[in-house]
Amino acid sequence: MNYFIIPNDKNLNIYEDNLIIPLDNFSIGFDTYFTIEEIESISKEKEVSIVINKFLHKKDLEKINKIKDKLNNIKYIFIEDLSLINLLNKEKIVLSSSHIITNYESINYFYDLGIKNIVVSNELTKEELLEIKEKTKSNIFYVLIGRNTLMYSKRKLLSSYYEHKSVLGPLLKEIEESVSKKHLIIKEENSGTCIFDKNIFSANYMMSEINTFNFIINLNNMTNEEKEIILKHYKEENLSDYINVENYFTKNKIIYKVGGDK
Amino acid sequence: MTEILAPAGDLERLKWALIYGADAVYIGGKEYSLRANSKNYTLEEIKEGVEFAHSLNKKVYVTVNILLHNEDLKNLDEYLIALDKIGIDAYIVSDMAVIKKIKELNLKPEIHISTQESSVNKGAVAFWKSLGASRVVLGRECSKEDILDIINNIDIEVEMFIHGAMCTSYSGRCVLSNYVTYRDSNRGGCSQVCRFLFNMDNETDFQICSKDLSMIDYIEELVDLKISSLKIEGRMRSLYYIATVVNAYKTVVTKALDRTLTKETIDYYKKVLNRLSNRENTPQFYNKEPGVNEQYYLGREEVSNQDFLGIVTGYENGYAYIEQRNNFKVGDTVEIFGPNLSPTKLKVETLINIDNIEVIDAKHPQEKLKLKVPFKVQKYDIIRVPIY
Numbered sequence: 260m261n262y263f264i265i266p267n268d269k270n271l272n273i274y275e276d277n278l279i280i281p282l283d284n285f286s287i288g289f290d291t292y293f294t295i296e297e298i299e300s301i302s303k304e305k306e307v308s309i310v311i312n313k314f315l316h317k318k319d320l321e322k323i324n325k326i327k328d329k330l331n332n333i334k335y336i337f338i339e340d341l342s343l344i345n346l347l348n349k350e351k352i353v354l355s356s357s358h359i360i361t362n363y364e365s366i367n368y369f370y371d372l373g374i375k376n377i378v379v380s381n382e383l384t385k386e387e388l389l390e391i392k393e394k395t396k397s398n399i400f401y402v403l404i405g406r407n408t409l410m411y412s413k414r415k416l417l418s419s420y421y422e423h424k425s426v427l428g429p430l431l432k433e434i435e436e437s438v439s440k441k442h443l444i445i446k447e448e449n450s451g452t453c454i455f456d457k458n459i460f461s462a463n464y465m466m467s468e469i470n471t472f473n474f475i476i477n478l479n480n481m482t483n484e485e486k487e488i489i490l491k492h493y494k495e496e497n498l499s500d501y502i503n504v505e506n507y508f509t510k511n512k513i514i515y516k517v518g519g520d521k
Numbered sequence: 522m523t524e525i526l527a528p529a530g531d532l533e534r535l536k537w538a539l540i541y542g543a544d545a546v547y548i549g550g551k552e553y554s555l556r557a558n559s560k561n562y563t564l565e566e567i568k569e570g571v572e573f574a575h576s577l578n579k580k581v582y583v584t585v586n587i588l589l590h591n592e593d594l595k596n597l598d599e600y601l602i603a604l605d606k607i608g609i610d611a612y613i614v615s616d617m618a619v620i621k622k623i624k625e626l627n628l629k630p631e632i633h634i635s636t637q638e639s640s641v642n643k644g645a646v647a648f649w650k651s652l653g654a655s656r657v658v659l660g661r662e663c664s665k666e667d668i669l670d671i672i673n674n675i676d677i678e679v680e681m682f683i684h685g686a687m688c689t690s691y692s693g694r695c696v697l698s699n700y701v702t703y704r705d706s707n708r709g710g711c712s713q714v715c716r717f718l719f720n721m722d723n724e725t726d727f728q729i730c731s732k733d734l735s736m737i738d739y740i741e742e743l744v745d746l747k748i749s750s751l752k753i754e755g756r757m758r759s760l761y762y763i764a765t766v767v768n769a770y771k772t773v774v775t776k777a778l779d780r781t782l783t784k785e786t787i788d789y790y791k792k793v794l795n796r797l798s799n800r801e802n803t804p805q806f807y808n809k810e811p812g813v814n815e816q817y818y819l820g821r822e823e824v825s826n827q828d829f830l831g832i833v834t835g836y837e838n839g840y841a842y843i844e845q846r847n848n849f850k851v852g853d854t855v856e857i858f859g860p861n862l863s864p865t866k867l868k869v870e871t872l873i874n875i876d877n878i879e880v881i882d883a884k885h886p887q888e889k890l891k892l893k894v895p896f897k898v899q900k901y902d903i904i905r906v907p908i909y
Contacts, residue, residue, distance in 0.1 A: 342644020364618035
């Protein structure tokens with residue numbers, strides 16, 4: 260099994276495994292971004308992958324067109340926006356559409372189209388993941404550890420709220436849904452807002468069963484203490500002995516028809 | 522031709538939407554459709570809806586737009602084939618597995634890419650076209666600049682939402698419902714957590730709820746841009762809501778096409794739409810980045826609208842046969858409008874009940890009455906509180 264780490268700082272020498280680093284201005288939801296110049300420089304020394312996870316509007320696409328030739332030394336490019344499929348080298352592309360890849364037929368269709376690297380959703384059960392493992396030929400990536408992104412909006416949800424209240428406030432906050440008492444992290448950036456689960460997701464307990472997958476360790480939105488523990492134990496099945504983690508959806512099928520057929 | 526595309530949560534609403542001027546409706550079956558808690562259609566009902574629509578030379582698109590899990594693949598072929606046999610006009614899809622099946626099975630209906638795919642640029646639209654899609658429903662985050670770039674560069678039908686509720690997130694990129702209420706947003710179970718209240722520090726009023734979308738101020742522009750289809754949101758909305766919104770946009774679009782649209786008409790229909798909805802609306806992303814005025818913060822209660830007074834079921838000898846929906850009485854001024862009737866005010870003078878007795882009010886739910894109307898009305902016309 261291969262491990263890919265998404266760091267939350269620029270001190271890349273401390274990481275032993277493959278790295279995925281977010282491209283500045285084209286990514287959202289991370290703590291640290293890397294300019295194209297920085298990425299070019301890093302990729303001369305070390306094999307890295309990058310992430311471009313924003314939806315690309317007209318101007319973004321024009322800018323990507325201008326820098327795409329600088330991505331030749333990159334190992335993998337993790338993408339959200341499907342426009343990049345016909346713009347970048349397909350062999351480098353890892354399709355990483357949030358929450359969207361949920362069944363083996365979709366994965367196989369992308370494979371037929373030349374997209375052979377793909378990130379599967381974190382809202383799948385272990386049984387679903389095992390069936391995907393069995394019925395696909397693709398190079399599957401899976402976020403093994405991380406604070407899952409639950410929502411990505413183009414809106415500036417925090418600064419609009421502060422403006423409404425006529426106050427100033429930070430663009431990273433913890434919020435609590437008032438009924439369920441579920442804790443979430445909300446983070447606003449120039450291009451929009453993301454909401455993350457406050458719980459740290461980890462599927463380490465079943466890693467031996469999905470060991471043909473590439474595992475992504477996302478250290479963003481973690482405290483230094485959490486990061487330290489994860490970096491020490493991320494290859495261990497018993498990570499939960501060291502840090503509180505959550506993996507509800509790997510064990511429970513989700514309801515989508517409330518009250519049955521109406 | 523600029524298509525008005527309306528939601529239709531059940532057969533009754535399908536008929537009303539089409540009669541009120543929709544050129545096409547989108548509906549969901551019992552399976553594979555977002556809005557799993559909408560009434561939705563059996564295959565027999567879809568068949569009846571398609572036959573009705575085709576008899577009017579109009580179209581029916583069926584949403585097969587959930588993101589499928591492995592278990593959902595089991596009966597997919599059978600369902601897609603059944604829809605093909607019924608003769609639906611298009612599948613609205615978002616999952617690649619559904620596109621794959623439609624192509625493998627060589628099915629006839631067109632493929633429309635759902636807004637769930639958040640297609641916001643020409644490259645994404647070109648990708649869908651390369652897979653055989655004939656139409657893409659654009660992401661609601663598209664600006665005018667984005668839309669122009671797509672239309673000017675890709676030869677494909679473009680559909681965009683013009684009215685109704687908005688997701689706070691990019692469509693399809695939200696699983697808040699999954700994590701907060703354990704209901705799968707991308708398989709039709711969305712519990713609209715974006716409308717919930719959140720605690721932040723010691724405040725309890727944090728909300729991420731978007732106001733609704735309304736493009737009525739830009740209809741002339743959209744018609745000139747040659748957007749193929751203008752879509753109204755709301756498969757769970759009432760018959761009254763659908764008839765009123767469709768009627769408003771059909772009127773405005775028709776006038777825009779024949780160059781007779783005036784500011785007075787737009788202002789009138791804005792009043793109609795604003796009164797109909799209990800939520801505020803804005804053009805959202807079309808003309809600028811949404812900010813403080815495009816969101817709600819107050820956790821507002823939504824109140825039901827009492828404007829819908831009744832429906833006309835027939836007309837004879839100066840009397841409309843009506844069915845009551847909300848209370849009104851002799852002496853009230855009401856307004857009647859319909860597919861072939863511009864909104865016309867009427868002072869209620871005579872109401873007669875089923876026993877042929879004059880009554881002073883219509884106060885019983887769904888009561889059948891006769892209302893004296895000095896102008897010709899017809900079945901499917903609607904009586905409402907007047908809009909000034």
